[in-house]
Amino acid sequence: MAQEYHNNCSLCGRNSEVFKYMDKDELKKIDSHRVSIRYKPGEIIFKQGTPCYNFICITQGLVKLYIEHQRNRNLIIGLMRPVNYIYEPGFFVDKHHHFTALAAEETTACLIDINVMKELFFSNQAFSYDFIQRISRQALGLFDRISSCTHKHVFGKVADTLLYLHPKIYPENPFYLSLCRQDLADLSGITKESVIRVLKKFQEEGIISINGDQIEIFDRERLEVISDKG
Amino acid sequence: MAQEYHNNCSLCGRNSEVFKYMDKDELKKIDSHRVSIRYKPGEIIFKQGTPCYNFICITQGLVKLYIEHQRNRNLIIGLMRPVNYIYEPGFFVDKHHHFTALAAEETTACLIDINVMKELFFSNQAFSYDFIQRISRQALGLFDRISSCTHKHVFGKVADTLLYLHPKIYPENPFYLSLCRQDLADLSGITKESVIRVLKKFQEEGIISINGDQIEIFDRERLEVISDKG
DNA sequence: CGCGAGCTTGACGTTGTTCAACTAGAGTGG
C-alpha cells in the first residue's frame, strides 16, 4: 500500500467524467484533502461493517465490491474500473460500509475526506444532480440483478455475467479474465461447479471459447436470448 | 380515478418528512403544478416502459411497485405507504418507468410535474441531499434483497417478507393483509405454493397465526433467526 | 344451490447444490 503522489485532481479530472462539474477551486480543495494509494491484488480497500471516512475514487486497476455473507459465501455486487467513484449508500445513511471493496488487480485509488465531499454536495448542484443520475443508473442495475437472481436459471445467470463482463469490465474480445471461477460464481449467485458446467456447455455450443484465462465471446446475441429466456 | 382537490402542499408538508426542506414559496410552486388523484384498488398509477412525466407522492393508501416479467411472473420490489414519494431511478436515466406502480388499496397520490421537481433539485441543496439520503436507504434495502434472493431458502425469504410487512407496511399486530398469496410470493421471489407451505409451518411452530386475512406475529426474534440462517 | 376465484394440499420431476475424487499447473525444497 505505498502512498503515491499522483498528478493532481485537475489533471485527473480531464480524463474522467467524474468531476466534470467541478471548477478549479473545487478541484483544488479536493486535491488538498486526498491521498492516492496503491493496492496490490487481493488487498482490501475497505471492509464491510467499518465506518466510512473517505470517498473513494478508482484511478487504475479493477475493484471487486462484495457483500460478505456467513458460511463464506460472498456476493459480488459489482466490479469497478477507473475512473469512477465507489458509491457507498451507507455513507448517506449510517456512515458505515455495507460491502467490502477489494483490489482485484493492481489498483490505485484516491481517498478523499468525506466531509469535503459532503460540502460539495451542498455547494455544487450540478455535481449533486450528476451524482443522483449516476446512482440511479446503479439502482437500475440492481433491479436487473434482482430479476436475474429470482427468476433465472443458471444458464441465464451466467449469460448475464458474461454480458456484464464484456464490454463493460473487459473491453477487448477476447479478454483475459482476472477473476477466478469462484468470483464468477459470486457474481452470478450460484456455485462454482455450476459456473463451470454452464461455461462448458456454452463452449460446446460455440457461443464462447475458453483458453486458460482467455475468454472470447462469439455469439453475443445468443447470450442475450439465453439471458432473456432465463 | 376521480380528481380530488386536496388541501394544499403546505398543509400536507406538515404531516410528512418529505418536504421538510422546502420553504413556502417552493411549496406554493409545487402546489401549482400538481394534481391529486384517487385510485381504486387494482388500478395502475404508472406502467413499466412508459415515459415519466410526473414525480409521484403517495398521500393515502398502499402502493405496490413491481417489475413485470415475461411468463406472468412479477417481482414486487417494494410497497409504499403515505406520506412518501416514489423514487423512480429511470427519471434520472432515460425518463422511462422501469417498474409498474399499482394501487393495492384505495389510494390517493399527488402527481407533480417532473420539471418543477428537477428545478428544485438544482435550487434546494438541502432537499437534494435529503433525497440522496432517502434513495441511499432504498439502495441498502436492495442489497438485502439481493442477498436474500441469492443465498436464502424459502423459509428465510418468507421470514424476510413478514419482517418487512410488519411493522413497516402494517404497523399493527395482528394486521389485516391486503395482499393475496401471489403477492407474498412475488415479494419473496418464490411460488405461492411455497409461501403457503412455509406459512403453515410457521403457524405450526407457533411463530405466527393466520386467521383469514389476519396475521399475527408472535415470535419476531425467531423470524429474525430464520432470516439470518437462510 | 351452484359457480368461480383464491387458497390449500399432495405427488412428482427438475434443477442445482453438495460432496468427494481427480487433474493440472505453479511454487518449493531437497
Next chain:
DNA sequence: CCACTCTAGTTGAACAACGTCAAGCTCGCG
C-alpha cells in the same frame, strides 16, 4: 531436476429443495 504440496479447476453421483401440476377445498356471491 525431481518429488511434494497447494491451489484452482473439473467431473460425476447422490441428494435436497423447490417448482410444477393437478385435484380438492373454502367462501362469497348471484
